[in-house]
Amino acid sequence: MLEAGRAILDALAQPGTPGREERVAEAVPAVFDFWSLKFFRATYDDLKSSGSLEVLQSTELRVALAEFDALAVSDVAIGEQLVRDEWLQLVRPYLGRTVSSDVYLTPSIREALGVPPYPRVGRVDAVMGDLEFWNLVTVRILLEQGRRGTFLQTREVAARIVELTAQAR
């Protein structure tokens, strides 16, 4: 997403460059894809809800699981907040006003609806010189960068749990 956002800002900053509109149209769905992480954690939830975490002898593993739990909860909360505050209030109304729906339908929405990929050419020209669009992309990049810290930590702890469980097997 961050790369796509930078690609848009680069394209906006270089008026008159050939293929500029196509690059923006290509990158818009990735930038405005309000993703959520998928965690596979049924066993941990089972252990936690049944009060059986003590069955795991490794203190290191129990600590890592608790750390992961906190990070996952935090990431889900951040994702929900972004959807609520950014997507619903800012991005969607803006895109609805200016860019045709085939552009702003995100890959995840298309997948959920079971619709085939749309041609990604809409009224992108309508936003190219618009400062509000520039601001939206910039805010999106900044918020995603903020979320990235939690994301990387979550991934690191999950990888540590994989190592610890491999050792304990």
Place this chain on the structure above:
Amino acid sequence: MDPRDGKTRIDWSSTLIEVALVLLGLLLAFSGDRLWDAHSERVREAQYVARLHTEFSATVAELRQRDNPAR
């Protein structure tokens, strides 16, 4: 019964051995039970650890895919 005074004589050494055997039996039974519980707990732990390993491997794969710049 002692034929000389008509009283019953208690064989203390045999009685003590019998009591000791009963206590030993109880001790062995409790120890076996504890060992079995510990074994069951370890089997349960191994099952949980295997499931955690599978699930977190899938989570790591998902997180790596999400971080793929091509997406």
